[in-house]
Amino acid sequence: QVQLVQSGAEVKKPGASVKVSCKASGYTFTNYYIHWVRQAPGQGLEWMGIINPNGAGTTYAQRFQGRVTMTRDTSTNTVYMELSSLSSEDTALYYCARRVVVASTAALDMWGQGTLVTVSS
Amino acid sequence: AIQMTQSPSSLSASVGDRVTITCRASQGIRNDLGWYQQKPGKAPKLLIYAASTLQSGVPSRFSGSGSGTDFTLTISSLQPEDFATYYCLQDYNYPWTFGQGTKVEIK
Numbered sequence: 001q002v003q004l005v006q007s008g009a010e011v012k013k014p015g016a017s018v019k020v021s022c023k024a025s026g027y028t029f030t031n032y033y034i035h036w037v038r039q040a041p042g043q044g045l046e047w048m049g050i051i052n053p054n055g056a057g058t059t060y061a062q063r064f065q066g067r068v069t070m071t072r073d074t075s076t077n078t079v080y081m082e083l084s085s086l087s088s089e090d091t092a093l094y095y096c097a098r099r100v101v102v103a104s105t106a107a108l109d110m111w112g113q114g115t116l117v118t119v120s121s
Numbered sequence: 122a123i124q125m126t127q128s129p130s131s132l133s134a135s136v137g138d139r140v141t142i143t144c145r146a147s148q149g150i151r152n153d154l155g156w157y158q159q160k161p162g163k164a165p166k167l168l169i170y171a172a173s174t175l176q177s178g179v180p181s182r183f184s185g186s187g188s189g190t191d192f193t194l195t196i197s198s199l200q201p202e203d204f205a206t207y208y209c210l211q212d213y214n215y216p217w218t219f220g221q222g223t224k225v226e227i228k
Contacts, residue, residue: 035217037165044219045165045208045210045222047210047216047217047218050215059215059216102174105152105153105170105212107155107167107210107212108155108165108167109176111165111166113164
């Protein structure tokens with residue numbers, strides 16, 4: 001079945017970087033863009049960016065420009081989101097989600113289980 | 122970036138009630154809007170896309186409407202499993218932006 005499986009929880013110190021993985025299965029990996037969304041504890045959803053697994057083109061939210069890098073490995077059907085210069089404000093659940101396009105609009109129809117990143121000294 | 126203003130931020134309702142949640146975009150977004158349900162400890166789930174199209178497997182008590190700047194999610198008869206937080210998400214242009222969320226609680 002179609003699924004996105006993310007890597008496990010991470011604890012990082014301020015100033016460090018974290019790299020979260022999202023492994024896709026059950027569909028043709030290169031046919032669907034992957035988005036990253038995060039959710040701080042008790043807060044709403046925040047869109048971070050998108051990667052096209054076919055060609056690796058990316059678009060990032062302005063607030064993460066220069067700190068986030070999204071990459072992919074087509075040999076393992078995995079996308080990665082790396083966030084650098086971490087601060088306590090980056091403590092959040094990070095989700096990957098698959099984008100589908102239907103009749104000229106788009107939506108996120110499949111989500112990973114989330115990866116908790118905790119930034120603490 | 123397009124701002125999505127969602128209201129109310131929370132509401133209390135009883136099983137069987139009709140519930141309406143609204144989302145307003147800071148500029149016209151055609152019908153490029155989806156609605157997502159999130160339960161505690163779980164990933165969001167797509168309910169509606171293209172403002173009014175029900176995602177496969179989603180109960181018909183959920184419906185969406187609107188176009189341009191004003192959108193509505195309606196639950197015609199609230200069920201126990203519907204108590205959750207709901208988010209709108211515009212996919213008109215990047216950066217995609219979410220509404221602040223509406224928490225639907227048991228009255």
